[in-house]
Amino acid sequence: MTANTQRPQTNTVSRFREVLPQVLAMGAANMVVINLTLALLLSTLVIAEVHHSDAELSMDDTLASWFGSLPFFCQPVGSILSGFVVQWLGRKRSLMLINIPYFVGYVLISTAPSITVLFLANVLLGTTVGFTEAPINSYFGEICQPELRSILAGSAAIFYQVGMFVLFVLGSLTTWRVTAGVVAVIPVVTMIMISQVPESPIWLIAQGRLKDAETSLCWLRGWVDRGAYDRVTTKSAQKRADDRETKNLLEEHNMSEYKPSPELNGFLSDNQATKQATSDNAQLPSCEDNTDPTMREVALEMKNIAGHDENQRMISPVDKQITIEKELSTEVFTAEVSDGGRKSKFVTMVKLLVQPETLRPLFLTVSFFSFYGFGGMPSIRPFLVEVIDNFHTPIKGSWSSVAMAVTGFLGSVVMIGSVNRLGKRSLAMSSVAVCALSCLLLGVYDYLFVDRATWVPLVLFTVFSFANSIQGQIPWLLVAEAFPFRTRGLAGGMAAASNYIASFIAAKTFLSTEHSLQMYGSFWFFGVVNCLCFAFLYFLLPETEGKSLEEIEHLFAGNKDHK
Structure with a gap:
């Protein structure tokens, strides 16, 4: 082998190491x-013991219905x-x-004197659940590689079911007061765990903290050494211009006009030679220090975050003067001078919300959530133990709820x-169909065999829980990926x-x-609602799986010419 064909030996970061930090x-x-789940379902345990109870704390139908629904009532305030x-x-x-208000809420329930x-x-707790939605959905959508986004964001459903399982097992073994006291440990553990992971690189760029964004991205892509990354950014790109494994994160979030910092200029200015080499399928020059190719990929991804994708048309330096603060913070959160007057923040935000790329996914997710809300499980969840007992299953309603948590x-x-x-489309439609059938059959069973103690209703409830856990997670996946960065938090x-x-x-x-x-x-009634949901999804739910955030945005914007 000649010297011209020899390649330097490099130690690559394994795919496992690249995925593990994410x-x-x-x-x-x-x-x-898990905290969100506990906050929503603790009322189920309380109602099961104090509804029409002779104990010191007792609730009639009116108080029980308000108590069970109160977290949902307070959530929208915190959510917006x-x-x-x-x-x-x-x-x-x-x-x-x-995690602080979650901890306080659990302690209050455990020690409540009235x-x-x-x-x-x-x-x-309900208000805190609302405050949870925007940061967690934004974080889910911004730290993962596109090919991992649905799987990792969907893992929230597993943690939801784990929280439900733990809560119902504790509720079956002990009282609601002891259960609330035990789960108060979880917010403390959660805060410690989150303190050890990095901030979203997209948010850091929006704040102009490019160095911190680079450090965050290096951590998230396999704990890549920052010093090696800095060396890569001063040498050639060492990457094919059509590489599909590192997506243009900033372009996906409508931030392609970001002006890079001087630290990246040496790396970005070498694009012309790289383009020519890659277009001819020629071997690119190697870095002098035999840097890990994974570090080069991180550098390229950071370069793409800065809005300099080599596949994009070249934009002059004059056109690049619109910074990320102008693109995001100024557009959304500050008043802007236009036509001699100042536009209010409210008017600016409304204009962003009514753009098709935001309005269409907002209509889709709001409608999907509404169908889900009236489709059965959210209705019966605060009264789940009592509802199951009404069907005279062979085991107690508290343990039946544990079985439902397992199937969920x-x-x-x-x-x-x-x-x-x-x-997502196939999973959503099939799960909604199963939910509809389960609810209709439960209604038939209660109408015909209400006084019989058989396993049939428990089987139907577990099937309903299985399908509902799939149905309920799909709109959350859409929330994590369907909205543009400028409106993702609010929408x-x-x-x-x-x-x-x-x-x-x-x-x-x-x-x-x-x-x-x-x-x-x-x-x-629940079965009919799910049938209507099936028809709605059939006509209006597009397939977003496997698409980048940019492609999803163009899909909802109706840009058919976008590749």
């Missing part, structure tokens, strides 16, 4: 999902406000601070394992708020609905 970061963030707070504090800091304190604790967990695993192969918060508004109405009215329509009529 998994760890998502795992830490998903601990917040969180869209602004997360842009100010950042994703990581927001995820850390929200019904009033229980209600105050539920108000605090299995459904989440199936969703994560199959979403890349089957796509994601609005979508999440719609979910909890629908869930509040469904939970608050369930007892009245059950009294009016009977149990079988209520489940027939």
